[in-house]
Amino acid sequence: xxxxxxxxxxxxxxxxxxxxxxxxxxxxxxxxxxxxxxxxxxxxxxxxxxxxxxxxxxxxxxxxxxxxxxxxxxxxxxxxxxxxxxxxxxxxxxxxxxxxxxxxxxxxxxxxxxxxxxxxxxxxxxxxxxxxxxxxxxxxxxxxxxxxxxxxxxxxxxxxxxxxxxxxxxxx
Amino acid sequence: xxxxxxxxxxxxxxxxxxxxxxxxxxxxxxxxxxxxxxxxxxxxxxxxxxxxxxxxxxxxxxxxxxxxxxxxxxxxxxxxxxxxxxxxxxxxxx
Numbered sequence: 502x503x504x505x506x507x508x509x510x511x512x513x514x515x516x517x518x519x520x521x522x523x524x525x526x527x528x529x530x531x532x533x534x535x536x537x538x539x540x541x542x543x544x545x546x547x548x549x550x551x552x553x554x555x556x557x558x559x560x561x562x563x564x565x566x567x568x569x570x571x572x573x574x575x576x577x578x579x580x581x582x583x584x585x586x587x588x589x590x591x592x593x594x595x596x597x598x599x600x601x602x603x604x605x606x607x608x609x610x611x612x613x614x615x616x617x618x619x620x621x622x623x624x625x626x627x628x629x630x631x632x633x634x635x636x637x638x639x640x641x642x643x644x645x646x647x648x649x650x651x652x653x654x655x656x657x658x659x660x661x662x663x664x665x666x667x668x669x670x671x672x673x
Numbered sequence: 674x675x676x677x678x679x680x681x682x683x684x685x686x687x688x689x690x691x692x693x694x695x696x697x698x699x700x701x702x703x704x705x706x707x708x709x710x711x712x713x714x715x716x717x718x719x720x721x722x723x724x725x726x727x728x729x730x731x732x733x734x735x736x737x738x739x740x741x742x743x744x745x746x747x748x749x750x751x752x753x754x755x756x757x758x759x760x761x762x763x764x765x766x767x
Contacts, residue, residue: 612744633689
């Protein structure tokens with residue numbers, strides 16, 4: 502009985518994890534052309550999540566607090582990428598938002614040493630602990646691929662960037 | 674059997690990514706079945722640390738930690754991982 506349950510659960514997870522088209526939506530893709538503050542960028546991305554009922558109202562505050570205490574700026578082979586996120590209790594549905602910044606913004610570095618000049622913001626809404634192992638692995642693997650990063654940075658439309666991002670996750 | 678504690682701010686997002694990388698590195702190096710990884714929130718790490726052999730974290734070293742600390746951020750970015758891998762292998766042999 503236990504084995505069957507586990508097997509079914511695993512199958513279900515695999516199916517969910519590999520359906521990246523449902524996890525990245527065009528409305529969740531942003532191209533920020535102007536010089537903006539970190540707060541402006543995060544707010545706009547959170548707003549999209551809220552408008553599409555992806556996160557609870559508590560998500561925004563929790564995300565800011567989290568970013569302050571445990572910053573998420575990372576240097577991937579010379580490209581600054583921030584992956585703001587917070588606990589799944591604030592999330593209703595799993596989605597990934599992506600913001601490409603034409604003008605870089607400084608984020609605090611993960612691990613608390615200095616700042617990272619960020620070109621890409623990947624905002625994670627993870628609804629269910631433990632179900633997205635593959636998703637997180639693919640995301641981190643994909644972001645290490647220089648060609649994929651270049652495709653994201655040079656995307657000219659939300660559609661192009663969404664396609665590149667999904668291709669990156671599927672390839673990883 | 675080494676008991677490895679793996680922590681990040683949420684205990685789920687970055688620690689999961691690091692868990693998968695570290696498990697693969699350890700398995701490939703022949704440590705399969707010789708370690709157990711437990712993920713937690715960094716706030717819980719100090720309290721749990723006396724029962725673990727070492728902590729890998731994507732945050733700064735928490736205060737009052739009672740076991741060795743390894744910074745695992747390189748496993749997220751894939752940059753300059755070898756020194757950290759060597760550090761982990763050394764702790765596995767202690």
